[in-house]
Amino acid sequence: MAGQIRAIRGMRDILPPETSRWQWVEQVAREVFDLYGYRELRLPLLERTELFSRSIGVDTDIVAKEMYTFPDRHGDSLTLRPEATAQVVRAALENRLDRAPGVQKLYTLGPMFRYERPQKGRYRQFHQINCEALGADAPDLDAEVILMLMEILGRLGLTQVRLFLNSLGCPECQQDFKARLKLFLRTKEGWCDDCFRRREINPLRVLDCKSAHCQGLLKGSPVLKDCLDEACAGHYARVLELLNRFRVPYEENPRLVRGLDYYTRTAFEVVAAGLGAQDAVAGGGRYNGLSQELGGPELPAIGFAIGQDRLLEVLPPEAGRISPPKVFLAALGDAARDRALGLLQDLRRWGLAAEMDFQGRSLKAQMSLADRLGAIYVIILGNRELETGQAVLRRMATGGQEQVALKELPAILANFISGKV
Ligand code: HAM
Numbered sequence: 546m547a548g549q550i551r552a553i554r555g556m557r558d559i560l561p562p563e564t565s566r567w568q569w570v571e572q573v574a575r576e577v578f579d580l581y582g583y584r585e586l587r588l589p590l591l592e593r594t595e596l597f598s599r600s601i602g603v604d605t606d607i608v609a610k611e612m613y614t615f616p617d618r619h620g621d622s623l624t625l626r627p628e629a630t631a632q633v634v635r636a637a638l639e640n641r642l643d644r645a646p647g648v649q650k651l652y653t654l655g656p657m658f659r660y661e662r663p664q665k666g667r668y669r670q671f672h673q674i675n676c677e678a679l680g681a682d683a684p685d686l687d688a689e690v691i692l693m694l695m696e697i698l699g700r701l702g703l704t705q706v707r708l709f710l711n712s713l714g715c716p717e718c719q720q721d722f723k724a725r726l727k728l729f730l731r732t733k734e735g736w737c738d739d740c741f742r743r744r745e746i747n748p749l750r751v752l753d754c755k756s757a758h759c760q761g762l763l764k765g766s767p768v769l770k771d772c773l774d775e776a777c778a779g780h781y782a783r784v785l786e787l788l789n790r791f792r793v794p795y796e797e798n799p800r801l802v803r804g805l806d807y808y809t810r811t812a813f814e815v816v817a818a819g820l821g822a823q824d825a826v827a828g829g830g831r832y833n834g835l836s837q838e839l840g841g842p843e844l845p846a847i848g849f850a851i852g853q854d855r856l857l858e859v860l861p862p863e864a865g866r867i868s869p870p871k872v873f874l875a876a877l878g879d880a881a882r883d884r885a886l887g888l889l890q891d892l893r894r895w896g897l898a899a900e901m902d903f904q905g906r907s908l909k910a911q912m913s914l915a916d917r918l919g920a921i922y923v924i925i926l927g928n929r930e931l932e933t934g935q936a937v938l939r940r941m942a943t944g945g946q947e948q949v950a951l952k953e954l955p956a957i958l959a960n961f962i963s964g965k966v
């Protein structure tokens with residue numbers, strides 16, 4: 546016999562009933578996005594490699610080590626998207642969404658791909674709930690975006706979180722900061738190979754190094770806040786003022802730089818208790834220069850992505866395990882089965898989730914199947930019931946039974962279920 550084929554390492558099958566929790570999270574996010582005026586984009590999973598190398602930055606871990614990149618049959622270099630921000634900007638520019646009046650508020654849900662070492666909370670195919678607001682630099686928009694993120698997490702019941710904030714300033718502030726940081730980094734020895742290389746070409750990336758040893762060497766390094774010019778400092782102060790006003794708890798983290806090169810000004814991360822090493826459930830920030838980096842006009846923007854896999858890992862296992870109340874039709878004999886098919890359709894027309902057996906089981910086996918499926922009512926239909934135009938309706942929780950006219954059955958059940966009787 547041929548060997549069994551298994552899924553690729555770091556790529557998971559998400560199965561029922563877990564999928565209902567995924568749908569619930571997406572539903573809650575969509576509801577909040579609607580309230581804040583965000584509309585959905587559906588984007589390809591594959592893009593030209595250059596889109597990501599130009600926007601995320603060639604020295605980042607994502608571009609240098611983690612992308613699924615391959616030539617297509619024509620020899621063009623393609624990459625499975627490692628994140629969505631670059632492609633949202635690409636799509637907005639290509640489809641001229643940036644020319645429409647007002648801030649363009651867009652969201653997209655779906656899988657991302659990074660060739661990282663798989664572990665709890667870290668996968669090679671993972672899923673993001675991603676949103677971007679394009680077209681304004683106002684700090685009020687930053688605050689609104691963060692409020693919206695906290696609203697989504699709050700509605701899902703995730704309260705044990707910490708929001709970390711920093712400002713990365715504009716390119717001028719960053720230049721000043723990088724110069725100071727380089728001087729500091731040169732004074733220390735013992736960097737990992739990556740940091741040794743990056744400390745000259747892209748010193749910001751050293752701050753983001755995952756090695757505990759490098760993090761130790763960074764003690765006492767300069768912080769961005771000291772290099773912000775008046776406009777960037779004012780922008781940051783206004784974001785903090787609004788978060789205070791709306792009572793969003795936050796902590797400033799002057800060393801937060803995020804793992805992607807495109808950020809300017811506000812950057813943030815939400816960390817959840819109970820996730821271990823991979824504890825960031827969401828991250829985001831402003832990226833005022835990205836559009837120009839991609840050949841577009843000036844288009845200040847901000848957004849965030851929630852890691853859906855991690856979010857679901859940290860939510861209680863029962864959260865979102867909702868399935869519609871179900872009716873099971875237990876039919877005995879060919880005539881009853883035939884009638885049951887019509888009755889099933891009637892029930893569904895009334896908006897009731899209804900199922901029956903298709904494997905010729907005995908009544909006893911059908912009853913236990915109904916139980917396993919979580920049916921709250923079972924309709925028992927035999928040849929005798931058919932003759933009288935009646936069926937037995939059994940309430941699973943109590944075992945109580947009554948005779949009901951077949952004609953009235955859907956209406957009665959719909960009533961029972963809507964009133965949760
Ligand atoms: P990011 O911080 O790279 O940001 O990813 C956002 C979130 O995706 C992380 O906080 C984490 O929850 C989740 N995530 C990342 N990698 C993995 C993985 N290998 N396995 C499981 N979950 C993962 C971005 O991607 C930016 N595009 C966010 C953004 C949107 N910035 C502005 N707009």
